[in-house]
Amino acid sequence: MAEESRIYPFQFTGNGGEYFRIWIVNLALSVVTLGIYSAWAKVRRKRYFNNHTLLDGHNFDYLADPVAILKGRVIAFGFFLAYALAQKFLPWVSLVLLALFFLATPWIVARSLQFNARNSSHRGLRFDFRGDLGEAFRIFVGWGLLMLLSLGMALPYLLFRKTAFIAGNHAYGATRFDFQGRAASFYGIFMKASLIMLAPLVIIFAGGITLASLDHEGPVGMAEMIGALGMGLLLLYAALPVVMGYVKARVARLTFLGTRIGALGFAGRHTARALIGLYVSNLVLIVLTLGLYIPWARVRSARFWLNNLAVVGPEQGLDGFVAAAGAGLAATGAEMAEAFDVDLGIA
Amino acid sequence: MPFSARHFDGLSSAARAVRVVADAGVLRLLREDGEIHIPLSRARIGDRLGGAPRVIYLEGAGELHCDDHAAVEALARRLGQGRMAARIFRLESRAWIAMIALLFSVAAAWLGLRHGLPLLAGVAAALVPPGIEAGMGKQTLAVLDKLVFLPGALPAPRQEALRQRLRAVCLKAGNCPAWRLEFRGGGKLGANALALPGGTPVMTDELVKLARHDDELIAVAAHELGHIRHRHALRQGLAGAGVVLLAQILVGDLGSIGDLVSGLPVLLLQTGYSRAMEREADAHALALMRRTCLPPHRFADILRRLDASHPGSRAAVTLFSTHPETRERIKVFQVQELVTRGC
Numbered sequence: 245m246a247e248e249s250r251i252y253p254f255q256f257t258g259n260g261g262e263y264f265r266i267w268i269v270n271l272a273l274s275v276v277t278l279g280i281y282s283a284w285a286k287v288r289r290k291r292y293f294n295n296h297t298l299l300d301g302h303n304f305d306y307l308a309d310p311v312a313i314l315k316g317r318v319i320a321f322g323f324f325l326a327y328a329l330a331q332k333f334l335p336w337v338s339l340v341l342l343a344l345f346f347l348a349t350p351w352i353v354a355r356s357l358q359f360n361a362r363n364s365s366h367r368g369l370r371f372d373f374r375g376d377l378g379e380a381f382r383i384f385v386g387w388g389l390l391m392l393l394s395l396g397m398a399l400p401y402l403l404f405r406k407t408a409f410i411a412g413n414h415a416y417g418a419t420r421f422d423f424q425g426r427a428a429s430f431y432g433i434f435m436k437a438s439l440i441m442l443a444p445l446v447i448i449f450a451g452g453i454t455l456a457s458l459d460h461e462g463p464v465g466m467a468e469m470i471g472a473l474g475m476g477l478l479l480l481y482a483a484l485p486v487v488m489g490y491v492k493a494r495v496a497r498l499t500f501l502g503t504r505i506g507a508l509g510f511a512g513r514h515t516a517r518a519l520i521g522l523y524v525s526n527l528v529l530i531v532l533t534l535g536l537y538i539p540w541a542r543v544r545s546a547r548f549w550l551n552n553l554a555v556v557g558p559e560q561g562l563d564g565f566v567a568a569a570g571a572g573l574a575a576t577g578a579e580m581a582e583a584f585d586v587d588l589g590i591a
Numbered sequence: 592m593p594f595s596a597r598h599f600d601g602l603s604s605a606a607r608a609v610r611v612v613a614d615a616g617v618l619r620l621l622r623e624d625g626e627i628h629i630p631l632s633r634a635r636i637g638d639r640l641g642g643a644p645r646v647i648y649l650e651g652a653g654e655l656h657c658d659d660h661a662a663v664e665a666l667a668r669r670l671g672q673g674r675m676a677a678r679i680f681r682l683e684s685r686a687w688i689a690m691i692a693l694l695f696s697v698a699a700a701w702l703g704l705r706h707g708l709p710l711l712a713g714v715a716a717a718l719v720p721p722g723i724e725a726g727m728g729k730q731t732l733a734v735l736d737k738l739v740f741l742p743g744a745l746p747a748p749r750q751e752a753l754r755q756r757l758r759a760v761c762l763k764a765g766n767c768p769a770w771r772l773e774f775r776g777g778g779k780l781g782a783n784a785l786a787l788p789g790g791t792p793v794m795t796d797e798l799v800k801l802a803r804h805d806d807e808l809i810a811v812a813a814h815e816l817g818h819i820r821h822r823h824a825l826r827q828g829l830a831g832a833g834v835v836l837l838a839q840i841l842v843g844d845l846g847s848i849g850d851l852v853s854g855l856p857v858l859l860l861q862t863g864y865s866r867a868m869e870r871e872a873d874a875h876a877l878a879l880m881r882r883t884c885l886p887p888h889r890f891a892d893i894l895r896r897l898d899a900s901h902p903g904s905r906a907a908v909t910l911f912s913t914h915p916e917t918r919e920r921i922k923v924f925q926v927q928e929l930v931t932r933g934c
Contacts, residue, residue: 257642257643258641258642262641262642263641264689265683265684265685265686265688265689266640266641266683268689268692268693268696269679269682269683269688269689269692270679270683271692271696272691272692272693272695272696272699273679273682275695275696275699275700275703276699288638288640288679291638291640291643292640292641292643295640295641295643295644295646296641296642296643302597302606302656303643303644303656305637305646305654325829328828328831329727329828329829333726333727333728333730333731333788333824333825333828334726334727334730335730335734336730366604367599367604367605367606368599368600368601368604368653368654369599369601369603369604416604417603417604536693562604563603563604563605563606564603564604564605565603565604566602566603566604567601567602567603
């Protein structure tokens, strides 16, 4: 950028208590209406987050039609019911359904991204997702299978392609996002992550050797053995949020660094340390409060991601984007993704 | 009452500060460089949500963002819009209502899972055609044959004799569902009997060996026919799927944490349902036995022997065991023994 540039910060203005009230009241209303209201509740929840997200002082919006979401839920509900019953009574049919679902994943993911993007807006302009179904198929089916075959060695590459697919195919109004990155950087992240994962294993191993080489009479006590194993297992569990936080923070950094839209770039200052702290404290509090902390946890995450993110752009402001012609979209993809818990993994 | 707002025209991302005046039939947006008129009929007031700025959607002319909630509320009232949304906003704004909603949700979840879902599953099961249920039964038997059962070693005449006996009892009692009694080697199951969907009670050879009187086996068959008559296998499958689905849809926010947390309650509920179903099947067996003058203690006898032949599934695991405490069930049949007279 030759010209002067300016930083436009994101800001999340929601608070946990307020979101808790919205969450629980809408949950109760969903119960009263035997689940029908849940589509409206979902729109309200999503809108709460978008409406309380400000960029340069202007909020985002969520415009989805609850009726479209309700339809999607009914379809996903039917499919899931068929699957659950087949699993119990007709295992062959359930395997066929599972294979069909696997093959449909790219479509579901692309539709879900599209539904979400087209129903999100900012400054009166809608977002869009224009990812190509063929590429979605290559990533989620082709590379997904390859990842399994390579025992995870292809995972960083898969994540790279996925990040490029998601970050590079969104559009704001008529302007497309662009993502530039290298697969090697993703491999770098995963190398370090596996080192963190390895530490507890090393400790177990070292513990074992120490026990074996200790000067003792008779065999090593069973209790010591189990103790060392238990410690190692505990460390392994403790390492999990650390590794997840590390990977997610680093991938987010790569994503923000590599993504541009028009003359704008992104600047994030999400540290792995802060994200790990967030994960661990959220998890502990959710367990201690039997799940009641979930709304606060969601608000805290939103605050972490948004308050540490900014758009870097030209001095004259963010007024220069224009609209594209857009159309409505059925919600089936999005709801299928939710019902089956497809992790879209957007940082 | 005029108010300030930010106008986005829907064509570009440019924000323009405007004063908004609601006149007869039109919304006037006053800008420094002029004025836009939009018919009031084209304005839709966005719902109020927390402390977020209000959005007014102007059909074909973009949207207005505004922080003056009182002014927007007044406009909404004037347009007769958003009454429902305003009510929901009021519900969401009060801490005591949130508390009531919390208590209500917990109570409703408990009652719904305990009583509502089995009821719904019963209704849904009634919609499943018997042909499909029979197909399910056939498939389940095929899987069990492959994974659990061994080929039956019971001589064919003995099998036929037992079927004949059950047929005679059913004819006399008159309330048996259609059935096809099968015999298999129990494998890991040992002495046991089960009811597959679609009318197939299965007895293991070990069970037949354990019985000291054929009426004991008839009593067990009557119990399994109770499961079949009430379509328990199908209902349990439906209820189990329902629990997972409801959790997903209602809470929605949980994502993968939810799966972890909802696993245990599902297990507990499943055992809860099965207990109720065992009781229902016992009641069916008892009614059948009384109607056909079979002494109820026959069922108690084989139950006691079954209990003894399955060590490890006794007192220590009563909380999780599928069958209600055996002693309790045996007592029911013994008490009935005293009142069963006139045969």
